[in-house]
Amino acid sequence: MRSKQLETISIIGAGTMGAQIALLCAAHNYQVWLFSRSEQTLQRATQGHAKRLATLQQMTVEEKTALLERIRLTTDLYQAANQADLLIENAPEDLSLKRELFAQFDRLCPAQTILATNSSSLRASAIEDVTRRPERVLNLHFVTPVWDGSCVELMRGSRTSDETIEQARGFARSLGLIPLLVQKESTGFIFGRIWRAVKKESLNVVEEGVATHEDVDRAWMSLTKMPIGPFGLMDSIGLDVVRDVEMEYYRLSGNEADLPPRVLLDKIEQGELGLKTGKGFYSYPQPAFQNPGWLRGEEE
Numbered sequence: 001m002r003s004k005q006l007e008t009i010s011i012i013g014a015g016t017m018g019a020q021i022a023l024l025c026a027a028h029n030y031q032v033w034l035f036s037r038s039e040q041t042l043q044r045a046t047q048g049h050a051k052r053l054a055t056l057q058q059m060t061v062e063e064k065t066a067l068l069e070r071i072r073l074t075t076d077l078y079q080a081a082n083q084a085d086l087l088i089e090n091a092p093e094d095l096s097l098k099r100e101l102f103a104q105f106d107r108l109c110p111a112q113t114i115l116a117t118n119s120s121s122l123r124a125s126a127i128e129d130v131t132r133r134p135e136r137v138l139n140l141h142f143v144t145p146v147w148d149g150s151c152v153e154l155m156r157g158s159r160t161s162d163e164t165i166e167q168a169r170g171f172a173r174s175l176g177l178i179p180l181l182v183q184k185e186s187t188g189f190i191f192g193r194i195w196r197a198v199k200k201e202s203l204n205v206v207e208e209g210v211a212t213h214e215d216v217d218r219a220w221m222s223l224t225k226m227p228i229g230p231f232g233l234m235d236s237i238g239l240d241v242v243r244d245v246e247m248e249y250y251r252l253s254g255n256e257a258d259l260p261p262r263v264l265l266d267k268i269e270q271g272e273l274g275l276k277t278g279k280g281f282y283s284y285p286q287p288a289f290q291n292p293g294w295l296r297g298e299e300e
Contacts, residue, residue, distance in 0.1 A: 005167050006085040006114075007031060012077075012101065013090030014038075016238060016276055017118060019045035020146035021088060023052060026070040028175050033072050035080035042073045052147065081108040086171060088140060089117045093244035098122060099130045106131035114164055116140035120192050120241075121248040123185055124157035134159040139182075140168055143191050144236060153189040155182035187252060188245075196249070199242065202230040203261040213281045214288070218295055231281040232289050235274030239267050239281075 007030065011022045014036035022034040022045070036042050049071070053064045074080050081087060087105055091097055098117060105115050115137045117124055128134035139155035152172040154165060165181070172179035182189050188196055202216050211219075217229025234242050243260045250258040267273070267280060274280030288294050 006171055008033070008083050008085050010080045010084035010087040010109075011035065011090065012080065012087060012105075014041045014045040014073075015090060016236065017142060017144065017146065018088075018090035019048050020144070021090070021118070021142055022071055023049050023067075024146055024175055026067050029070070031070055031072075033074060033080040033084065035074050035077060037075055039075060042075070046073065077104065078108050081105055081113075082110070084109055084113050086114045086116065086167075089115070089119075093119060093121055093241060093248060095122055095126060098127050102127050102137070103130040106133065112136075114138070114167060116168065118142055120189075121187055121245045123187065124155065124160065125185060128157040128159065135161040136164050138164055138168060139189070140172075141189055141192070142177075144233070151178045151180050151191065153180045153182055153191065155185065155189055187249065192245075196245075198230055199234060200246075200261075203264055206231075207261045207263045215297075217289055218297065221289070221295055229289065232287060234264075235280035235282055235284070235287070237274070238276055239264060239273045243268055 009025045009030045010033045011018045011025070012035050014022070014034050018034065018036075022032050025032045034042065034045060036045070049068060053059065053067070056064070059067075087109055089098065089101060089105070091101055098119065102115060102117075105113075109115065111133070113136070115131060115133065117127060117139055118141055119139060120141055124137050124139045128137040131137055134157060137157050138160045139153065139157075141153040141155070143151045143153065152175075154168050154172070156165065169179045169181070180190055186193065198220075202213075205211050205216055206213050213231040217231050220226065220229040228236070243264060246258065246260040246264075250256075271277060272279045275284050278284050282288055
């Protein structure tokens with residue numbers, strides 16, 4: 001069921017996360033604008049939507065068509081923003097870029113529009129002052145995979161109003177997601193801090209030659225019964241995004257232990273960013289960890 005207070009959702013950034021969020025919103029009857037500066041990125045998002053819908057046997061062809069018609073694609077930021085009740089930004093983890101974008105959103109969006117960042121590391125309080133509506137700015141972080149009924153983390157900026165938080169909480173629930181409220185500002189929020197410990201140690205285990213990334217994932221998947229391991233999950237997020245998050249921790253701490261491990265940087269330097277480039281720690285669209293027998297080590 002759609003939130004009564006919000007009708008039109010603007011998704012800025014049509015990469016892996018933005019495309020997933022757009023499809024989920026449309027599936028719950030929201031009108032969606034999906035923006036990217038790149039026509040090619042929008043085309044990839046559309047292809048991903050069609051591929052995802054093809055797996056949903058419970059939906060009729062007519063229902064799938066109607067769902068896709070609720071997603072409007074645009075390379076015009078004004079067109080995407082000027083009717084939004086809620087805008088969700090999915091730009092790279094670059095503070096100066098996000099501040100520049102939020103200043104634009106503030107000029108283009110109606111006064112009542114909620115401005116949210118889906119950042120997994122940067123705080124809304126570091127962005128809000130470029131707008132004239134800090135009470136309507138917050139972190140709204142979707143935990144991947146978005147489509148599978150996961151969580152949304154809500155974190156206030158320094159002046160986010162209770163009304164904004166309640167609207168965001170209602171919106172998350174309307175998508176069938178679990179809203180998690182961060183009680184105080186925290187880089188990495190809730191899941192991100194726990195996930196970072198797993199991610200960082202997984203990279204260190206491979207960096208030190210203790211195990212292969214496949215066996216790290218096998219250990220995780222067999223013990224947690226999850227369908228994807230830490231390296232598969234990093235691939236789905238984007239290895240460049242993983243690096244950018246680690247660099248934000250380093251920026252805040254100045255501790256060299258917080259720098260991204262070389263095993264991650266090597267992949268990025270080779271252009272292997274994960275799912276979005278077709279290769280990361282695994283090759284896509286059919287990664288080895290999805291093959292029968294792989295988990296038991298029968299296939300590599």
